[in-house]
Amino acid sequence: xxxxxxxxxxxxxxxxxxxxxxxxxxxxxxxxxxxxxxxxxxxxxxxxxxxxxxxxxxxxxxxxxxxxxxxxxxxxxxxxxxxxxxxxxxxxxxxxxxxxxxxxxxxxxxxxxxxxxxxxxxxxxxxxxxxxxxxxxxxxxxxxxxxxxxxxxxxxxxxxxxxxxxxxxxxxxxxxxxxxxxxxxxxxxxxxxxxxxxxxxxxxxxxxxxxxxxxxxxxxxxxxx
Numbered sequence: 001x002x003x004x005x006x007x008x009x010x011x012x013x014x015x016x017x018x019x020x021x022x023x024x025x026x027x028x029x030x031x032x033x034x035x036x037x038x039x040x041x042x043x044x045x046x047x048x049x050x051x052x053x054x055x056x057x058x059x060x061x062x063x064x065x066x067x068x069x070x071x072x073x074x075x076x077x078x079x080x081x082x083x084x085x086x087x088x089x090x091x092x093x094x095x096x097x098x099x100x101x102x103x104x105x106x107x108x109x110x111x112x113x114x115x116x117x118x119x120x121x122x123x124x125x126x127x128x129x130x131x132x133x134x135x136x137x138x139x140x141x142x143x144x145x146x147x148x149x150x151x152x153x154x155x156x157x158x159x160x161x162x163x164x165x166x167x168x169x170x171x172x173x174x175x176x177x178x179x180x181x182x183x184x185x186x187x188x189x190x191x192x193x194x195x196x197x198x199x200x201x202x203x204x205x206x207x208x209x210x211x212x213x214x215x216x217x218x219x220x221x222x223x224x225x
Contacts, residue, residue: 003031003042012044027051033085038073046073058119061086090115103134106217109170109208112136117174117210123147125173127157129166130205138164147173152189154196161202168203178212182223190218 008014012028021029030047037043050071054060068079101112109128117124125143128136140160143152161169171193173186182190190207197204207218218224 002037003044026057030082033081034074034078035081041073046071046078049073061090062119101136103128103130103136103170103205106206106208106215106220109172109206109217110210110215113172113208114210114213114215117172118212120174121176123173123176125152125171127160128170128172129161129164130168130170131165132167134168134205137166142171147183147185147189152193154193157193158196158200158202162200166202168205169197170205170208172206172208172210174210178214180209180211180214180216182209182216182218182221186218187223190223194224 003011009018012024012031015024015028016032024032027044027047030050031043034043034046034050037046041049050060050068053071054063065076065079065083068074068082069076074082101108103109103112113126113128117126122144123146124141125147127140127142129138129140131137138160142156157169157171160166171190175181186207186209190204193207194204205219207223209216209218
């Protein structure tokens with residue numbers, strides 16, 4: 001059935017206007033983004049078909065533009081709109097460096113980065129560079145792949161800290177397994193970075209490991225003692 005054949009209280013846009021976004025189903029929200037249907041299928045039909053290809057919204061977010069484009073009724077234009085909407089949602093959840101986020105606890109870091117990292121399928125090692133007020137002034141991906149103390153060289157981290165006149169840094173990486181228990185390599189990498197920071201006068205404040213809806217602060221767990 002075409003959208004315009006539905007009663008007003010069943011049309012996604014009208015429901016959004018009258019009830020607000022929180023009252024709409026996943027399919028209805030997607031239908032609004034998809035906007036138009038195709039012959040024989042409304043935007044709501046396409047949205048429902050799209051949801052059938054994944055188990056949850058997290059998997060939907062991970063689909064590439066190419067994957068979305070292959071789904072019947074989506075096409076490249078709609079795939080681009082969907083991907084842009086997913087990215088905006090992730091940025092709103094995670095915040096951005098432009099938001100001038102001040103760090104006062106490991107939880108602040110986790111709140112800022114969890115949405116960006118908890119569902120990655122590869123390990124990503126990221127450095128956050130802070131000013132004297134512990135406000136994040138820059139974020140940089142240092143390495144992608146299995147963390148190894150011989151691969152993550154302190155020079156790559158601290159040369160960037162010097163460039164942006166950072167007073168302190170926080171490093172973090174994800175464990176795709178979801179288990180945030182530090183490995184021996186995690187501990188070795190932390191020790192090397194901490195020692196280098198002490199020599200340069202740029203403090204390593206923490207090394208945070210992101211897992212599945214959880215995190216571990218190596219400071220809180222006593223690895224910095």
